Amino acid sequence: MNQQGVRWTAEQVLALAPDDASRRAGSRLGTAGPWSGGGSDGSGAVWGLCRGSGKTPYRTVVDTTGPAYTCSCPSRKFPCKHALGLLLVWAADEEAVRGGEPPDWAETWLSxxxxxxxKKEEREGRGGRDAGDKGEGAGSGGDPVAARRRAEQRAARITAGAEELEQRLADLLRGGLASADRSGYGPWEETAARMVDAQAPGLAGRVRELGAIPGSGPGWPVRLLEECALTHLLDRAWLRLDRLPEPLAATVRTRVGLTGPAEGPAVRDRWSVLAQYDTSDGRLTTRRVWLYGRSSGRTALVLSFGAAGRAPALALPVGVALDADVRWYAGAGQLRVELGERYADPVPDSGPPPGGSVADALAAYGSALRDDPWLDSWPVTLTGVVPVPEGDGAWQVAGADGGGALPLTPQALARPGLWRLAALSGGRPVTVFGECGHRGFTPLTAWSADTPETVALT
Structure with missing residues (x-):
């Protein structure tokens, strides 16, 4: 290990990019040419000045222990192309980024x-939490009566929203599903807006998904009926929440949008970063980071969010391992966690997690559905599978031993990572981590015997 510690690979750096355009722009800045005044220290800081179109170079600083970034450029993307380029230069061990002490402009931000x-660690050590982590009753000034009153008022608004949504679904079924494409998206968006007013963002999201189905291609009435049924089931579950067992009630609260704080003891482990990708509904960007605990054997999901046009702050390079604490949220299959204290810099990971066959993946997803009927997919690792084209643009991953196959989802078919997976395999078995659901399998990360490094497919 050199003075700067373990350096990332170029692939791990580019996995942090918020989109393909940033990835390409960052790659163009990933050489020593435009950089000056660069350096790094033993605590995870990297800094540099990037020449731009103006007279003053952009000042870029990265704290790789976060990772966290700052740059004087006007970009709203996070990390920006300059941060990506700087990390690529650092990863290549270029002379442009030597060891040393940070200059004042970098030290100010780092300090x-x-x-x-x-301060955050001190608050957590006293048993406190940031206000954003308090869930219902945050900002109440510690008044439990006021917090309970607000919680009751929000629950009443959600109940009114669920009852209104039930009426909307009943009207749709009475009018016939085949007529749903005639009214357009407007009525659905209006209903979704009322769910937002009812403080039920989970219901609002499901309504927007319903509104998009009539324009989604052949077979949409069947898909609309399926999703209407699941939305009706969620409505009825909320309206009878007091009759549900607590684990299922916690899942229902999560699904309608009532997410409480992560609770329970912290679990320290060596967490492999298996995958990271973003989705956006035009209003909010959601980043999903999948982790696997090497000692606990548990898979965990870290969610972070960014307003429209801005990437979430949390970014973890795929293919590294973190010595860190996590706390689990209640409900929804016990997958979502809050990332806590980290005890060391990220280090290169040791390979894929344990996996299984296609049949094992389907069994795991089916078992998870018993606890969460609204679950779209479940994280699985497939071993010994080969990507195979089926014709008409469709693909599947099939067991090399003939032990079953899974079709790839439309999302997977639209991503360039499909061709990366096919090239990595070359017709030979590979190990693939991804999400298995009722629409098929979405590969996110892969490993091969010839290429032990983690290959991101997102």
Whole structure:
């Protein structure tokens, strides 16, 4: 290990990019040419000045222990192309990024960030949490009566929203599903807006999905009926929440949008970063980061969010391992976690997690559905599978031993990672991590015997 610690690979750096355009722009800046005044220290800081079109170079700083970034450029993307380029230069061990002490302009940001982290750890050590992590009753000034009153008022608004949505679904069925494409998306968006007013973002999201189905291609009435049934089931579950067992009630609260704080003891482990990808509904960007605990054997999901046009702040390079704490949220299959204290810099990972066959993946998804009927997919690792084209643009991953196959989802077919997977395999068996659901399998990461490094497919 050199002075800067373990350096990332170029692939791990590019996995942080918020989109393909940033990935390409960052790659163009990933050489020493446009950089000056660069350096890094033993605590995870990397900095540099990037020449732009103006007279003043852009000042870029990265704290790789986060990772966290800052740059004087006007970009709203996070990380910006300059941060990506700087990390690529650093990853290549170029002379442009030598060891040393950070200059004042970099040290100011680094010191402020580390001071904030220290205060946060101090609060958590006293048993406190940030206001954003308090869930219902945040900002109540510690008044449990006021917090309970607000919780009751929100529950009443959600109940009114669920009852209104039930009426909307009943009207749709009375009018016939085949007529759903005639009214357009407007009525659905209006209903979704009322769910937002009812403080039920989970129901609002499902309504928007329903509105998009009539324009989704052949077979849409069947898909609309399926999703209407699941939405009706969620409505009825909320309206009879007091009759449900607590684990299922916690899942229902999560699905309608009532997410409480992560609770329970922290679990420290060596967490492999298996995958990271973003989705957006035009209003909010959601980043999903999949982790696997090497000692606990548990798979965990970290969610972070960014307003429209801005990437979420949390970014973890795929293919590294973190020595860190996590806390689980209640409900929804016990997958979502809050990432806590990290005890060391990320290090290269040791390979794929344990996996199984296609039949094992389907059994795992089926078992998870018993606890969460609204579950779209479940994280699985497939071993010994080969990507195979089926014709008409369709693909599947099939067991090399003939032990079953899974079709790839439309999302997977639209991603360039499909061709990366096919090239990695070359007709030979590979190990693939992804999400298995009722629409098929979405590969996210892969490993081969010839290429032990983690290959991101998103």
């Amino acid at each position: 402020g960030r580390r001071a904030r982290e220290a």
